[in-house]
Amino acid sequence: MENITNWFTYVNDNFEYILEETINHARIVLIVIALATVTSVLLGVLIQRRPVARAVVLALSGIVLTIPSLALFALFIPVVGIGNPPAMLALYLYALMPVLRNTVTGLDSVSPAVVESAKGMGMSSTQQLLRVRLPLAWPVIMAGVRISSLMTVGIAAIAILVGGDGLGSYIQGGLTRFGLPNSENSVWAGVVFTVLLGLVLDIAFAIFQRFSTPRGLRA
């Protein structure tokens, strides 16, 4: 009990800094998710009807997820230096897979009869995609975006190891001086605010998902 009060005091005293790192953390996640979503939707559209490319790309995007995050972060240091860039590049690669897979699944789930009638009415392939196939796949794509965002919020805490910003600094900072005053409070602050950020982003995306889904598709 005393520990908890102690922790709240710590958070209260450092709130400004914790908030700043939370915002940095959120910024990294949102930029990564935006870029990954755009790439994945484009890539998903390209591969969905091409069986070979589809199998290869989906497999690759899955394999990326199995690369240990610390290694992946470090791998990019020679390429883009230290700081946020290598972290964001690694997070971007992780975030691709859920959105990509859901884009393909979402496009698969569009009724062939609907596409047939769109084509039969004289819609070009681009019109079919933009007016019919993507709007119908959208709820599934958004579900992928939400998974990616939760995942990225968690992994982004490692960005500190390659010199990046974010709540990872509290976890890392606490761990390196473990046993010293406030070290445990620092770790817990990093963890709790990371989790809170994940929840807030997920709720925000859920609301966005609801309002960006065409009314005829809402349950």
Place this chain on the structure above:
Amino acid sequence: MTTEQQSPGQQAREPKIRLDKVGKTYPGTKVAAVEELSLDIHEGEILVLVGPSGCGKSTTLRLINRMIEPSGGRILLDGEDVTKVNPDKLRRRIGYVIQQIGLFPHQTIAQNIETVPRMLGWDKQKAKARSEELLGMVGLDPERYRDSYPKALSGGQAQRVGVARALGADPDIMLMDEPFGAIDPITRERLQNEFLRLQGELRKTIVFVTHDIDEAIKMGDKIAILGERSTIRQIDTPERILAYPVDDFVDDFIGTGSTIKGLNFLKVSSLALTDYPTLEPGGTAEAGRAALQDTGREWLVQLDENRTPVRWIHADGLDSADHERGEPVGDLLHSQDTLFHALELMVQSASGETCVVDDAGAFVGVVRMADLAKAIRRAQYEARMHYEQMERQS
């Protein structure tokens, strides 16, 4: 055997749709899915493509709007070769209805119907007026359905919207691929009837695919019976196909009862009615006997004040009390009724004979089973003569 035939008047007219040796062979296969097919469809006519499943009738239909690109031949609309034009622009000129309907679930019903008009650049007001008009035309209240989404519709209602959407930009040509195939029988019949009524006003040129010969007979001005690889086994009016199937394949396909189905196309007015002696209201037994003696028959028809038949009276029953003698005549036939209806009434009536009345309800004669048999034989004879004459000409 391919038999395309037209009356001389039709030959002069340019067909609305002409398929000129159109075929489809998929890459990597040796056998054609659709063998070179030549076919004329005239303005305002419903041509039904009917055949066993897998015969390529849907493929043939989809060749017309190039949903499937033909591997050979030409498609002419109003004499214009559309085989090489932009396929999307071509499809905007042709209404297309499919069995699975394929309404856009994320758009309102009005938006669905306005799809093609908006693509063609109609302004909002004009497109909206059109979608409301079309909803009314297919029997859906615009106020109620305009802003709902397809998920709110039953299967029958959804296909009404499907038809309205295909009519969106008022195309001259409609392609319909088993449009009523997935709808329950009662609703299907209602949709068929309403569609025929609509077609009576709109006079679109329609190619209609079905596997159901009864639907083909009902909907078609002409029917093309297709065999394997979409080869035409017989193409003609439903009545002539029923009266004279050209070979065993067609005969098997139209199945048993084709003669009876053919009765749907013959009218009571085409029959030579049998004359019967009648008895005026209040006529005496003596008057009746005299009438019977003149004609040599055993039954006469009792009329009422309007000369409407009321009872059959046998010679032996003339002397009994006025209101109990004889038997009621049952339902009456009118000259515009079909012989199918006549047959139904005859089967129900005790005597196998049914009275025919004019529009005012006055007795004009009697139809007997033998008259039906004669009418059927005459229709069969005429159809056979027609084909023999065609053969001599070619």
